[in-house]
Each structure stands twice: as structure tokens, then as C-alpha cells.
Amino acid sequence: RHGNADEPVKTICPYCGVGCGIRVREGEERGEMNFMPWGDAPVNEGSVCIKGGAATQVVDHEDRLTEPLIKENGAFREATWDEALSRVVDEMEAIREQHGPDGMGFFGSSKTFNEENYLLQKLARRYGTNQIDNCTRMCHASTVWALRTSLGMGAMTNSMADLEESADVLWIQGANPGEQHPIANSQYFRQAVLEGATVIQVDPHANKTTESFDIEGTDRHMHLQLEPGTDIPLLNVVLKTILERHEAEPDAGWIDESFVEERTKGFDHLKETLEGFDKEAAAEECGVPLADIELAAEKYAMANDAAIFTGMGMSQHTCGVDNVQNEINLALITGNLGKPGAGVNPLRGQNNVQGTCDVGAMPNVLPGYQLVDDDEARESVEEVWGFEIPSEPGLTNVEISHAIGDTVHGLYVMGENPIMSEPDGNQTEQRFREELGFLVVQDIFMTETAELADVVLPATTWAERGGTVTNTDRRVQRMRGVHKVHENTRHDLEILSEVGTRLFGEGFEFDGPEDVFEELREVCPIMHGMTYDALGEEGIHWPCYEEGDEGDSYLYADDFETDDGLGRIEGVVHQEPKETPDEEYPLVLTTARLEEHYNTGTMSRRSPTLSRQEPENFVDVHPNDAERYGIEDGDTVRLRSRRGEITVRADVTEDIKEGVVWTTPHFAAASANRLTNDVLDERAKIPEYKAAAAEIDVG
Ligand code: SF4
Incomplete structure (x- = not known):
């Protein structure tokens, strides 16, 4: 207690x-x-x-799971913890014996805490596999990849507080903080605008962010409403404009020459990439007037401090890494990194989405982003853990799902709901139902994924236990629990600790979350200086290398954390989404989340307040498309792609561009992910949730 x-x-x-x-x-x-x-x-x-x-x-919802469940003859029955955990351990041992350790996959979750994700990834590695991943793969894997390889760390370069204080321009691309990060938007971004900053919003959809900057008496908001999937050409118009103007007026400050010379590499590659680039054609492809993009370029380049915010509209594409790289290019050539009020800043979606990656719940990195195939890093962790860690990176989230029935035969899912969160949901569900040998789900509710499980382990909620989470600007904060609502539920840490102990005998016995945190910081250099006491009520931004460090509110004041200390510029070229409209599917389908709901809706759909506000899914349709299809506002329509169909209410609105339809993944009865495409970014392996071809049927 x-x-x-x-x-x-x-x-x-x-x-x-x-x-x-x-x-x-x-x-x-x-x-x-x-x-x-x-x-x-x-x-x-x-x-x-x-x-x-x-x-x-x-927290005390009547749907809470209260007892362990085992499936027999297609139906769940209540079981004791001993029975349920014995079944989990027996099945895991059998899979390892028959298929080797890569026969299992492990899904961590950003809904769970740092200590829990740390212990799950340690369990996977002790089992003998790096096949551990988490939901970040679905939202910002490409952002993390681009930031890590070009600047050194896969996280926001700055903090919300230093942006509010000094940013002159906020460039918000593919993110909708008015809806998805409402307090960041109202408390920091809107405040910055009231104090004189300009907002440049780049998004195909007019949304709550657009409305929030429509502030009487100010005229400091531009909305570049581009076609979905044209972020690279739009940023290339911006970059080309800055290069041209710099050539014409070398002393006007369009490019920060000394910053480029001393702190970056690859500028020539960017210039070569943009040689002969046709700005007019690109602007037309984006569907945005060239003059507007040029004006936005001028505002960004001429600002003293300009901050980029990036969201899933950028990351959830097969060119997601390149999308974010182009934002990094823009920040680097203008010297907008390594100082307050600037940077490239992913807005992360879940309360521990940053921390889940920081603590190593990923197939290619150990805690603190130490690469599993780096011998020195791996050996330093092995020394603390006392066992050998496999040196080959494992499969990622969607790859594990694709490998079900082939190389993957068992899955351990903690707090995730892949049946609703993965793209091409019908195929995902079929693989889980028909080809997965063993599925254990540890959760608080009977999710759509838990329904397919062989064993369900009832966990406690966020309000019943302690631990730490890391927010979007790298601030590690303590969670504190009240007490358990249901006696026979267990904390995630207790469950993992017992599974680990039953499987391996030692290395998994801990005296609560602080004890786990102490081991975590020993193997995680960026959190090494943190203790529960030091975190207190304020929390600490990582990196915090030594006890007593206060943490960094912005990164890279001196060097970048790359091998040579330089920031990497790399020109990128436009790549179309892998599925584009055609005669059969003439519309572009894009997806996004609502303020009232949270990802697959496991929690938010059960909240009376939230579900009363947004009880069902809908699709936004432009009035011209509605007229062509004969759709009235509020009609029920069938929205379909090559992978499935959903029945939803049509909202006719000019917020969306003609030819584009927009829907959400929150509702089990009609989730966008029954339609989305499971094609992946080659490097970061993030699915292309943001662009697919679709058609509407009426009546
Ligand atoms: Fe804050 Fe929670 Fe709202 Fe996010 S969802 S803005 S953390 S109150």
C-alpha cells in the first residue's frame, strides 16, 4: 500500500x-x-x-480482469496464479525446445512503466532472443531512427519549457497537438504565440490545432494544407528556397554558415540533391501555393530560434525516416539545434512511449540505446546481468506478427492490443487465431487480443502501483499508486519477476520497483545518475550520467552524439506512398486520433465521459466528394480498402482535402486498422498508416 x-x-x-x-x-x-x-x-x-x-x-471499472484465466476447449475458465503461471512457463519452455528461442516474441507497452519494460526485455534476452519490441514501432520508430543516426539520440532535442520561453517560430508538421497533446498545445505552444511566436502548421487536415491558433488580435499562424504523403517535396521547396536566397544574399542569415561548417557534414549532398529541383512542380504536387511555402521558409530561416515539432503524419510512412531527416536538414543548415527554443521534437503519444525505448524494449538496442551488435556495450550489460545476450538484432513488432506460424510460435504480450493496433487487422487477426501456437496476455481488461489468448494474467492499473515513466521531453517522473482494487490481480513487475524466476531460477527477484530501477540505472548510461529520491516530484530530463546531475533540458550544446560529433545532413527525394489511388480505389485514406480517445481505446472506450463525447467511429469526407457519391452529412457508409471494410458515419466537412478521407483506429467495431496497409519503412520498419487507397459505398 x-x-x-x-x-x-x-x-x-x-x-x-x-x-x-x-x-x-x-x-x-x-x-x-x-x-x-x-x-x-x-x-x-x-x-x-x-x-x-x-x-x-x-481504475475500478466493472470490466476489470480480476482472476487469471486459462482457455480450455475454446472458452476461458478461472485458474489459480500457480496454474496460470505454470502453463505459461511450460509453454515457453516447450517452444524453446522445439523451435529455439526465436520461436517466441515479446511485446512491451508504453502503457506500462520503465521498470516493467526493463524487466520484460531482460526476460526475453535471458530466454535467448532479441525478439522484443513495443508500440513505438507503430508511431515514431522512423523518427527515432533518423534522430539517432543523424544527431545521436532518438528523442526530443529540446524541452517544452525552453521552447515556450524562447522559440520565435514553431514549425508543426504532421502533428495535431491541439487534439493529441492538448496541455502542451495550450500551456506551451499557444502561450508562445501569445508572446509573439509564429506557428507554421503543415497538415492535410484542418483540426483543433488550427482552431487553437486562430487567436483574435494575432496573425501569426500559417496552415500549409498539403496532400497526404507530400512532406518531402514541401520541405524540399523550403530547403531550395533557403539555398537560393542564401546565394543571392549571403550575409542575410538564411543559412548559418559557421554552424554548417563546424558542426555538420553532408551539406554538399543536400545541395546536389536539390540541383535542378523544380519548386513550382513540387508545390503543385503538394497542393500548396508556392508563395506560401516560400513565405514559411523565410519565417523559419529568419527566426532567431525556430523549433520543429513532428508527429505521426511524418513518421507513419514508408519514407518516414526520410521525412524526419528532411526536418533535421532544415534545422541543421539554419543552426537551429543545440540551443534553447529550437530543435527537432517528436511529440510522443503515450505516457511512457519514450521510456519504453530508453530501457531497451526494442530488438536492436539494450537499455540506453546501446546496440546489441556492439560487443563492448553488450558485454558491459552481460557483466551486470550474468548471462550471455544474443548479438543479432531480433525481428520488429510487425515482422514478428508476419512471422507467426513460420518462425514465431508463441507471444508474450504485456499491455498491448496488436489485433487493433497493427495494420491490415483482418490478416493480423487470422494469424493470431489460426497460426499462433501460444499466446499469453497480461492486461487490465479483456482486450480484443486477450480474447484470443491461451492464458490471461490480470494486472493492476497505473493508479495501483509505483514506478517511473518518461514523457515526450525526456523527463523521467515517478508514478505512485494508491492500493489494489482487486485482491487477486498482480502488479506487472510481480508477474514478470515470478515468470523469470520460474524459468531461470535467479536474476528476476526484486524488492519492488525501486530495486529494479537501481539495476536499470546500472546498465543504462543516460539514466545512471537518477535515483528515486533525486527524481522527487519534479523528475529529471535524461541524459543524467552521474548522481547530482540535473539533466539536460536541451541536447547537443557542444557536440552531437554521433561517432564524429557532427550532425548529419542528407538530401532526400520524394517517394510516393506504396499504395496510391486508382480506378478501383480512387480515394486517399489517412488516419489520426481524437482528443477523447487513446489508441486502441482499451481504456478510453470504457470511460463514460470520453465515450459519451465520441461514442463511435466516423469518416471525414470533403463536400465535393460527398456530392459525387450522394452522401449527406451523418449518413452511414461503407469505407473499404483492398484489405477490409468498416461501416461508419460520414461527417461531411471542408476540414479535409477533396479526394482524401480520414478516420480513426479507436473503435473495435470499425477500426481504421482493418483497412490500413502493412507495408513498412525499410529501415525503421514502421507501417504506412497514413496513406492507403480506399473507396466508399453508399446505401
Ligand atoms: Fe496531460 Fe493526460 Fe491530457 Fe496528455 S492526456 S495532455 S498527459 S492530461
């Missing part, structure tokens, strides 16, 4: 990556949990969005 009814605990909202502080208090009834604001919380100073305010509604 960490708290009691008289004393609310200070913890972190379980939803998006902003990491707002909230308080939770036990209600009159045992099990009832109530939300309370945390007035001086470090990130949000008491404010929360609709999701944060409703967060406690699911």
Missing part, C-alpha cells in the same frame, strides 16, 4: 506523452478512485485535458 484515503498520491496521467501530474485519492467505497488536480505539478501546473480528468474512471 503506497497511500491512503486521507492522503492523495501524486502521480502522472496515464494517457499521452505530455506527462501531466495529477493526484489520485481513494473514494468512500473501497476500490473507488477519484481524480484530483495537482496544482504545482511540474509540467502542467494543475491543468488537464478531458482524458486526464477522466483517467480514474477506468
Whole structure:
């Protein structure tokens, strides 16, 4: 027990990556949990969005899993923990004996804490495989790849607080913070605009972010409403404009020459790539007037400090790595890195999406982004763990799913819902149903994935246990739990600890989350200086190498963390989405999330407040398309792609471009992921959620 009814605990909202502080208090009834604001919380100073305010509604929800379940003859029956864990361990041992350790895959989750993801990836590696991945693969794997290889660290280069204080321009591309990071948008970005900053929003959709910057008395917002999948040509127009203007006025400050010379490499490659580049044709392809893009380029280049924010509209493409690389190119040539109010900053979607990667729940890296195929790094971790770690990177999330029935025969899923989160959901479900030998799911509700499991292990929620999470700007913060609502549920750490101990005898016994954190920081250089005491209520931004370090609110003040200390510029060229409209499927389908819901909706769909606001899925259709198809606002339509179909309400709106339709992945009855394409970015292996070909049937 960490708290009691008289004393609310200070913890972190379980939803998006902003990491707002909230308080939770036990209600009159045992099990009832109530939300309370945390007035001086470090990130949000008491404010929360609709999701944060409703967060406690699911803690004591009647749908909670309360007992371990084992499936027999196609139906679940209640089991003891001993029975359920014995079955898990027996099945895992049998799979390893028959197929080798790569016969198992492990899915961590950004809904769970650093300590839990750390222990799961250690379990996978002790089992003998690097086949451990997490949901970041689906949202920002390409961003992390580009940032890590070109600058050194796969994370926001700056923090929200230093941006608010000094950024003159906020360039927001493929992100909708007004909807998906509401407190970052209202408390930091909108505040920056009120104090004089300009916002350049690049997005195919007019959305809550667009509305939020429509501030009376200010005229500092541009919206470049481009066609989906044309981010590279748009940024190439920006880069070419800056190169041309710099050539015409070398002293006007279009390019930061000394920064380029001293701190970067690859500038010539960018210039060569853009030689002969036709700006007019590219602007036409983007569907944005050339003059508007040129004006945006001027505002960005002429700012003292300009910050780029990037989201899944950039990352969820087969050219996701190149999309983000082009943002890095823009920041590097203008010297907008290594100082406050600048940088390239991915807005992460889940409350621990940064930390899940930081602690090594990925197939190619160990804690602290140490590569598994780097002998020296691997050996240093092996020394602490006391066993050998495989040196070959494992398969990624969607690759593991694709390998089910071929090389993968068992899956350990902690807090994830791949049946709804993976692209091409019908195929994913078929593989899980028909070809997966053994599935164990550890979760708080009977998710769409848990329904297909052989064993379901009931876990406690975020409000019932302690640990740490890392928000979108690298701030590691402590979560504090009240107490268990259901006696026979267990904390994720306890479950993993027991599975590990039963499988391997030693190395998995811990005395609570702080004990795990102590081992984590021993093998994770970027968190080495952190202790629970030092984290306190404020948290610490990594990197924090030594005890007493305060952490860095912005990165790369001196050198980049690349082998030669230089930031890498690399020109990129336009690549079309892998599936484009044709006669049979003439529309471009794109996807996004809503403020009221959270990813696959496991929690948010069960919140009365949130589901009352947005009870069902819908598709946005442009009025000209609606007229062509004979659709009235509110009609029920069938939206289909080559992979499946969903039945949804049509919302006719000018917010979307003609020829484009837009829907969400939150609702089990009609998820966008029944339609999305499972083709991957070659390097980062992120699926192309943001562009597919679709058709609408009416009646
Ligand atoms: Fe929670 Fe994000 Fe809303 Fe903050 S902005 S209350 S972290 S969902």
C-alpha cells in the first residue's frame, strides 16, 4: 500500500506523452478512485485535458480482469496464479525446445512503466532472443531512427519549457497537438504565440490545432494544407528556397554558415540533391501555393530560434525516416539545434512511449540505446546481468506478427492490443487465431487480443502501483499508486519477476520497483545518475550520467552524439506512398486520433465521459466528394480498402482535402486498422498508416 484515503498520491496521467501530474485519492467505497488536480505539478501546473480528468474512471471499472484465466476447449475458465503461471512457463519452455528461442516474441507497452519494460526485455534476452519490441514501432520508430543516426539520440532535442520561453517560430508538421497533446498545445505552444511566436502548421487536415491558433488580435499562424504523403517535396521547396536566397544574399542569415561548417557534414549532398529541383512542380504536387511555402521558409530561416515539432503524419510512412531527416536538414543548415527554443521534437503519444525505448524494449538496442551488435556495450550489460545476450538484432513488432506460424510460435504480450493496433487487422487477426501456437496476455481488461489468448494474467492499473515513466521531453517522473482494487490481480513487475524466476531460477527477484530501477540505472548510461529520491516530484530530463546531475533540458550544446560529433545532413527525394489511388480505389485514406480517445481505446472506450463525447467511429469526407457519391452529412457508409471494410458515419466537412478521407483506429467495431496497409519503412520498419487507397459505398 503506497497511500491512503486521507492522503492523495501524486502521480502522472496515464494517457499521452505530455506527462501531466495529477493526484489520485481513494473514494468512500473501497476500490473507488477519484481524480484530483495537482496544482504545482511540474509540467502542467494543475491543468488537464478531458482524458486526464477522466483517467480514474477506468481504475475500478466493472470490466476489470480480476482472476487469471486459462482457455480450455475454446472458452476461458478461472485458474489459480500457480496454474496460470505454470502453463505459461511450460509453454515457453516447450517452444524453446522445439523451435529455439526465436520461436517466441515479446511485446512491451508504453502503457506500462520503465521498470516493467526493463524487466520484460531482460526476460526475453535471458530466454535467448532479441525478439522484443513495443508500440513505438507503430508511431515514431522512423523518427527515432533518423534522430539517432543523424544527431545521436532518438528523442526530443529540446524541452517544452525552453521552447515556450524562447522559440520565435514553431514549425508543426504532421502533428495535431491541439487534439493529441492538448496541455502542451495550450500551456506551451499557444502561450508562445501569445508572446509573439509564429506557428507554421503543415497538415492535410484542418483540426483543433488550427482552431487553437486562430487567436483574435494575432496573425501569426500559417496552415500549409498539403496532400497526404507530400512532406518531402514541401520541405524540399523550403530547403531550395533557403539555398537560393542564401546565394543571392549571403550575409542575410538564411543559412548559418559557421554552424554548417563546424558542426555538420553532408551539406554538399543536400545541395546536389536539390540541383535542378523544380519548386513550382513540387508545390503543385503538394497542393500548396508556392508563395506560401516560400513565405514559411523565410519565417523559419529568419527566426532567431525556430523549433520543429513532428508527429505521426511524418513518421507513419514508408519514407518516414526520410521525412524526419528532411526536418533535421532544415534545422541543421539554419543552426537551429543545440540551443534553447529550437530543435527537432517528436511529440510522443503515450505516457511512457519514450521510456519504453530508453530501457531497451526494442530488438536492436539494450537499455540506453546501446546496440546489441556492439560487443563492448553488450558485454558491459552481460557483466551486470550474468548471462550471455544474443548479438543479432531480433525481428520488429510487425515482422514478428508476419512471422507467426513460420518462425514465431508463441507471444508474450504485456499491455498491448496488436489485433487493433497493427495494420491490415483482418490478416493480423487470422494469424493470431489460426497460426499462433501460444499466446499469453497480461492486461487490465479483456482486450480484443486477450480474447484470443491461451492464458490471461490480470494486472493492476497505473493508479495501483509505483514506478517511473518518461514523457515526450525526456523527463523521467515517478508514478505512485494508491492500493489494489482487486485482491487477486498482480502488479506487472510481480508477474514478470515470478515468470523469470520460474524459468531461470535467479536474476528476476526484486524488492519492488525501486530495486529494479537501481539495476536499470546500472546498465543504462543516460539514466545512471537518477535515483528515486533525486527524481522527487519534479523528475529529471535524461541524459543524467552521474548522481547530482540535473539533466539536460536541451541536447547537443557542444557536440552531437554521433561517432564524429557532427550532425548529419542528407538530401532526400520524394517517394510516393506504396499504395496510391486508382480506378478501383480512387480515394486517399489517412488516419489520426481524437482528443477523447487513446489508441486502441482499451481504456478510453470504457470511460463514460470520453465515450459519451465520441461514442463511435466516423469518416471525414470533403463536400465535393460527398456530392459525387450522394452522401449527406451523418449518413452511414461503407469505407473499404483492398484489405477490409468498416461501416461508419460520414461527417461531411471542408476540414479535409477533396479526394482524401480520414478516420480513426479507436473503435473495435470499425477500426481504421482493418483497412490500413502493412507495408513498412525499410529501415525503421514502421507501417504506412497514413496513406492507403480506399473507396466508399453508399446505401
Ligand atoms: Fe493526460 Fe496528455 Fe491530457 Fe496531460 S495532455 S492530461 S498527459 S492526456
